[in-house]
Amino acid sequence: MNIFQVIIGTEILNGRREDKHFKFLRDELLKRGYELNASFIIKDDPNLMKDIFYLIKNTPDSFLFCYGGIGATPDDYTRELAAAVFTDKEMDYNRDFIKKIDEKFPHEDNSKKYPLAYWPKNAKPLWNNPINGFPGFYIDNRYFFMPGFPQMSHPMTVEALDKFFPPIKKKERYSLIAYAKESEMLDIMNKIPEYVEFSTLPKLDYTSEISFAGEKAKEIYEWFKNELEKKNIKFEECKSSNS
Incomplete structure (x- = not known):
């Protein structure tokens, strides 16, 4: 997955507003056992x-998850670009949203509000x-x-997560602090299998935080410790965690 x-927001990139979405979505996903693959903050450039x-x-x-x-x-x-990319340019008015607009503003000409409900065809509401009861939408x-x-948007995000992202088992992560430069451990690191999620976080005091997660992470973690001992590299184990 x-x-x-x-x-989306030029105002974030030029400093008129601060982003509030990245941390929220990241943390909500992590609580359920999921992780972001990437996050983009972009201008209002079609x-x-x-x-x-x-x-x-x-x-x-x-x-x-688009904001x-x-x-x-x-x-x-x-709305138009979502239709162009995800539904072959087809769009239609969501009648339930139109009804919501008319109920909220019963004595007004709402024709200029109706474009809010002009969505990619077959999109469904969130x-x-x-705040005002007006929905976002989702496709497929x-x-x-x-x-x-x-x-x-954040309550809508939770709605989407509750519908389509049931909690899953979190990955077990095994970490240690190695008292060595990355270059001293490079030959060991190059032998780590690709199926293991591996990361190294170097620090300015020439120590490195090494962690393993995913399939057979515990096995590779134990192997890595043995390899460090062979090289007389000292290390300190960290408490294992879920991530």
Whole structure:
């Protein structure tokens, strides 16, 4: 499963607003045993947005959480681009959303609000919006599109996660602090199998935090410790954790 996040907003990149989405989604996924594959913060640039959407669509087993750009002003491109990339340009009005708009504003001409409900064809609503009740939408149970306002989109995110991301077993992670430079351990690291999730975090005091997770992580962790001992490299084991 390859989970992507796209945060759309020139105002974040030019400093007018601070991002609130990355940490929220990352932590919600981790609580359920999932991890992000990548996160993008991009300008309100339709060509860039389309390129990113195609990258995600063309990635096997991909999922998308997209924040921003589903309004009805001229700089809101997300609805149309989502249709162009994920539903072959077909769009339609969501009648339940139209009804919600008319119920909320019963004595107004709502024609200029209706474009909010013009979605990629067959998109379904994410209703959990405690601010104004207006939904985001999702396509094929995989691609989720929500407003840029965290107060609206974060409850929708939880709705999507609760529907489609049941909790799974978290990976066991085994870590140690090696009292050596990375270069001193490179020949050992090069023998680590690719099926093991491996990372090294060097520190300025010439120590390195080494960790293993995933399939047979415990076995490779024990092997790595033995290899360090053969080289007379001291290390200190860390408490194992779930990640």
